[in-house]
Amino acid sequence: MTLDQDKTKQIHSIGQRVLQSEADALRDFAQSLPENFDRAVELMMNAKGRIILAGIGKSGHIGRKISSTLASTGTPSFFVHPSEASHGDLGMVRPEDVCILISNSGETSELGDVIAHTRRFAIPMIAITKKPDSTLAKSADVVLLLPDVPEACLIGMAPTTSTTLSLALGDALAVALMELRDFQPENFRTYHPGGKLGAQLTKVSQLMHEGDAVPIVPSHATMQDTILVMTSKGFGIAGVVDEGKLLGVVSDGDLRRNMEDLMGRTAGEVATRSPVTISADSLAEEALLTMNTKEIGALLVVSDSGAPIGVLNIHDCLRAGVA
Known part of the structure; x- marks a missing residue:
């Protein structure tokens, strides 16, 4: 199907609107960093174990990416799927770990067993959510609140802006830890031995x-x-x-x-x-x-x-x- 000129303009307009909407949200978020950001970094910095990420749906995808970024920049980390956690994988989460649970609403039922596990064994838990009065936020040791901004889609339901903000917040945490630990290019190559990046960092x-x-x-x-x-x-x-x-x-x-x-x-x-x-x-x-x-x-x-x-x-x- 060949698009006519009006349809092409409409598509460009939608793309620009979405990108501008998310860019504006990120810009405002940068000016109002969550007040507990430093506490979260300190908690992660002092962890004797790993940083465990968990989330469902789009939040789960974001959690996997944050965990991967942490692991590749010197902070041991892995992702636990909440449903699998309820069927045995909770044994991976130890008292020396720190958990980061992600839920925009803070009421994701699948996170219930992970929340209970962190409380039962006094495992430090950081919540990333938009709702300060949610079950997740009330259970957490540290809450990183996302701004209450509309999603980029017209119906306001598809996770777009919210997931972008969660991802950016995870990057901010990882880079803060990376710089506090004085993570150097040679350290980076240790975790990226393959591909173009590894080659560029070869000594x-x-x-x-x-x-x-x-x-x-x-x-x-x-x-x-x-x-x-x-x-x-x-x-x-x-x-x-x-x-x-x-x-x-x-x-x-x-x-x-x-x-x-x-x-x-x-x-x-x-x-x-x-x-x-x-x-x-x-x-x-x-x-x-x-x-x-x-x-x-x-x-x-x-x-x-x-x-x-x-x-x-x-x-x-x-x-x-x-x-």
Whole structure:
């Protein structure tokens, strides 16, 4: 079916209205953060166990996402389906845990057994709800109230704005914990080893060649020996060292630039001094950028003292998905 111009305009208008409605709600929510937000973060921060999320329907989907975000940013967490909880999964929820229960109305019957379990075993419980006088809110240790704003649909019943606010609130909790714990990129990669994100956070130390694979010659080495090392190691370069520190690098370009009487000179005489290097703690993405910018195929990795400890070439980065 081909839409006419009027129908297309109507569709665009609906899309814009929904996005604007939810954006306005989020903007107002940011200006009036739940007054117990800090208490909720403190409770989660001090938890000796996990953060358990539970909810039904759309609130359940939001709970799963919040739990996933928490777990991937350094806060152990998992989602428990309330119905499954009533048939044995409550055994997963321990006194050292903290529960976050989500219900817009605060009267979701399926949450009843989870609420009772938290009260019976004194398990700290945080409620995310719109209704301050609801069963859920009255039972909770900490209540995070959602603003009483209309849903984005015209009939005002489909969970839209309310779920957006719940999701954003969960993100705010997760990021607050993440920053308070000084969660770093290397920690993030620990929980995201696969895919593009994991590749981008790979460190040079994880990809570099070490030990005998590193092409190194002393500054007094003959060019015959230097070329032999360059060829046998397969990186197209040789690091030139003096008293254990990197003095320079001999590359294929250096060989071409010094063809005249090349074999009568030493590695130290031919080498390019103060070469481009990288540290083992740098991200592989930074190494790739350096190689592309400098138009070189390999980098020597040096320690804080200037000693060559590894070598990385552009193909190592590409094979690891760093691009």
